[in-house]
Amino acid sequence: MEDNNVIIEVRNAKKIYKMGQERIKAVDGISFTVKKGEFCCLLGTSGSGKSTLLNLMAGIEKLTDGDVFIKGQSIRKMSENKLSRFRQDNLGFVFQSYNLLGSMTALENVELPLVFKKVPAAKRRRMARGILKKVGLSERMNHKPKEMSGGQQQRVGIARAFVARPEVVFADEPTGNLDSKTTIEVMDLIKAMAAKNSQTIVMVTHDVSLAAYADKIIRIKDGHIESIEENCRKDLTEQKGDQSDEDI
Ligand code: ADP
Ligand code: MG
16 A cells, blocks of 8 residues: 555455355455544444454454555464564454453563563563553552452453553443443443544444544444445544543
8 A cells, every 4th residue: 555644454355254154254355444543443243244354354253365564564474473572572462351360460561561572570560550540440559350340340351451561452332231321431431541542443333423533534334344334534634633641
């Protein structure tokens, strides 16, 4: 891509699952781009192929055909080692079911990506404490997941996704297990965290109302793109200037 504002390019991505004799075309030739700092929403009903597409983009699932480029680098061509290193250095993840380690405290969960990145212990503790404070969990740092509400657990999940300052954060139905009030809090938090450092978000949801948070809405149906809508397109540098000084 010539446009150097593009951070992700999905090029004719396909994923076919073979189930016995049956071939399920979960993602059937999808192409689009995401710009740096954009909040991109993959919107569609259950079974439309959203999660498969997200997993292809993040290198979690292998493409059957096509390719995905992040920062100009082909996900498909990377070795397993290169890919896992690339993910550690560039990508963060937020999951519907939080995926926190039950035996670890909030602080330890948030430190984990920094452990993988070999950040020294004192520094990673400082970073994890700092971000947990920012997501409003100063009082819960030593709690284990089962000692926290769903909304609190997802705040830990968000802190973990953002602590290493990845350029891209992927989120699969991040509010899928939360009530409507907590959903708004969590969505506002994701949006604010990303805007602060011009991070790019790719979020999967079936919830039309959450698409209001997005700069770009890609509607997925039966493994295809139904439409791409670029609402409220904005100058990302201007947007950054609009941020308050609040240290999120
Ligand atoms: P969504 O996230 O939009 O609900 P998915 O990406 O999970 O949809 O699934 C898309 C389609 O691919 C569905 O028909 C689903 O049953 C099928 N599918 C997903 N994962 C697998 C798998 N591991 N093996 C076989 N079929 C799968
Ligand atoms: Mg899904």
